[in-house]
Amino acid sequence: MIRIKNMKQLYLDGLFYKGSGIGRYYESLTKEFAKRGIKIYTCIPKKLRGDFEKDFREVAGDIEPIFVDYERFSLNSIFKQSNILKQLEDKVDLFFYPHINLPLYVPRKTIVTVHDLIPFTQYWDRDEFKRKVFKIFLRRALGCSVKIVVISQTVANELKTLDKRIENKAVVIYEFIDDRFVNSKLVIKRLLDQPYVLFVGNRKRHKNIGLLIKAFNKIKDQIPHYLVIAGAKDNEVDEVDKLKKELNIKWRIIEFIRPDDETLINLYLYADLFIFPSLFEGFGLPPLEAVNLNCPVILSDIPILREIF
Numbered sequence: 001m002i003r004i005k006n007m008k009q010l011y012l013d014g015l016f017y018k019g020s021g022i023g024r025y026y027e028s029l030t031k032e033f034a035k036r037g038i039k040i041y042t043c044i045p046k047k048l049r050g051d052f053e054k055d056f057r058e059v060a061g062d063i064e065p066i067f068v069d070y071e072r073f074s075l076n077s078i079f080k081q082s083n084i085l086k087q088l089e090d091k092v093d094l095f096f097y098p099h100i101n102l103p104l105y106v107p108r109k110t111i112v113t114v115h116d117l118i119p120f121t122q123y124w125d126r127d128e129f130k131r132k133v134f135k136i137f138l139r140r141a142l143g144c145s146v147k148i149v150v151i152s153q154t155v156a157n158e159l160k161t162l163d164k165r166i167e168n169k170a171v172v173i174y175e176f177i178d179d180r181f182v183n184s185k186l187v188i189k190r191l192l193d194q195p196y197v198l199f200v201g202n203r204k205r206h207k208n209i210g211l212l213i214k215a216f217n218k219i220k221d222q223i224p225h226y227l228v229i230a231g232a233k234d235n236e237v238d239e240v241d242k243l244k245k246e247l248n249i250k251w252r253i254i255e256f257i258r259p260d261d262e263t264l265i266n267l268y269l270y271a272d273l274f275i276f277p278s279l280f281e282g283f284g285l286p287p288l289e290a291v292n293l294n295c296p297v298i299l300s301d302i303p304i305l306r307e308i309f
């Protein structure tokens with residue numbers, strides 16, 4: 001068994017830094033390990049160097065970033081990162097991947113995190129090739145890792161139906177919110193003057209934002225509120241854009257694309273209601289952030305949200 005408390009040096013893969021939910025998971029882990037005095041080596045895409053140095057300046061002394069010219073799931077990441085891991089193998093006690101994007105060479109002491117199994121569901125909104133690539137990476141990660149972190153019992157149960165190998169490998173470790181969402185109860189100036197209901201998350205199919213917009217459109221004339229949508233946007237024109245035009249509701253929707261944490265905290269603090277209509281999740285961090293900041297929450301009735309809330 002690998003014991004975190006005995007670790008002195010760790011490789012924590014950072015190719016998902018700034019990558020929506022997994023990126024936030026990476027940030028929280030990195031800061032928490034650094035606070036415990038663990039030396040961290042981490043690969044970060046060069047284009048994110050400025051953001052990284054800003055976000056981790058308070059714990060920079062315990063982190064040794066390796067800025068690389070490739071990104072996650074690229075061919076370069078598969079081959080070039082192998083060389084980096086070989087060089088670190090005698091230095092670090094553990095190699096920790098916050099996702100399943102393992103390179104060609106996998107050190108013996110490697111653990112991975114499985115966040116969800118959306119590619120196995122009807123909610124997968126990318127092409128079939130990427131679905132197959134995910135399945136290949138997942139099978140390899142499950143076989144190569146000594147332990148598998150799953151972020152909820154719901155995901156653990158789903159994973160066990162796919163691969164019996166994880167019976168003795170899987171460990172459920174729930175996600176946790178960043179300290180900034182714990183210590184942000186000070187009075188800060190309101191960002192929006194209008195009353196509003198809030199959604200936070202990416203704009204993928206399983207988030208069910210289309211239903212939220214249609215429901216809001218039905219009651220918009222009975223309430224003074226605006227609908228605020230905050231999160232990553234993958235396509236130049238997506239379902240949100242199409243519905244705004246189709247329903248002629250653009251003037252009642254306020255968007256924040258890839259907002260920083262300070263903006264999110266402000267939005268949570270002053271929202272009259274947080275709505276999370278997701279159809280499928282591995283965990284569901286935004287509702288937890290909202291609850292912690294005393295924002296009333298409406299959730300969809302799905303297994304994972306029943307488990308957490």
